[in-house]
Amino acid sequence: MDDSLERVASEVRICIKCPLSETRTQAVPGEGPANAAVFFIGEGPGRTEDEKGRPFVGASGRFLESLLRDIGMDRSQVFITNVVKCRPPDNRDPKPLELAACRDYLDRQIALVRPVVVVTLGRYSMERYFPGAAITKIHGQVKRIGEVSYLPLFHPAAALRSDAWRAAMKEDFKLIPKLLSESGRSGL
Numbered sequence: 001m002d003d004s005l006e007r008v009a010s011e012v013r014i015c016i017k018c019p020l021s022e023t024r025t026q027a028v029p030g031e032g033p034a035n036a037a038v039f040f041i042g043e044g045p046g047r048t049e050d051e052k053g054r055p056f057v058g059a060s061g062r063f064l065e066s067l068l069r070d071i072g073m074d075r076s077q078v079f080i081t082n083v084v085k086c087r088p089p090d091n092r093d094p095k096p097l098e099l100a101a102c103r104d105y106l107d108r109q110i111a112l113v114r115p116v117v118v119v120t121l122g123r124y125s126m127e128r129y130f131p132g133a134a135i136t137k138i139h140g141q142v143k144r145i146g147e148v149s150y151l152p153l154f155h156p157a158a159a160l161r162s163d164a165w166r167a168a169m170k171e172d173f174k175l176i177p178k179l180l181s182e183s184g185r186s187g188l
Ligand code: SF4
Pocket: 012, 015, 016, 017, 018, 019, 020, 021, 027, 084, 085, 086, 098, 101, 102
């Protein structure tokens, strides 16, 4: 059977591949159009996301939506997901075993959507493409691999706690339309 985003989401919703399945309320597969040009990867669901089964729907999500509005886009145009699909208890960092167990779902989502801009939010998704780097040093520095541009940004939750990081994130976001234009793709 051909793979699909719906199939990945169905598998995620009943997944018991790591211990996060025991403490989650709902798994959060991610959402967005199958042909999204921009693909955001966060860390893991927080409390509100765990309750609603949707990514970035709390304060971080509202900030992300305002950043998208600033560049003339909205969340219906982008794919949004996380490196782990179930909430780590008390919002602790995901553990290596959990990241490894969940990795295949994200790999499949990216392979299916085939975005031209992949935006990492925070250090756990940054680590996939910029191993060993420090987000404070490399945020906003684009790496191009083939047709895809990888853009490391602060996590919105971290940016909300720091005026300087919030300003940096707003500035870094302006790269997204530029990268889309260079790729020849519009927002969708
Ligand atoms: S975090 Fe990922 S691997 Fe772990 S139970 Fe949830 S979906 Fe499965």
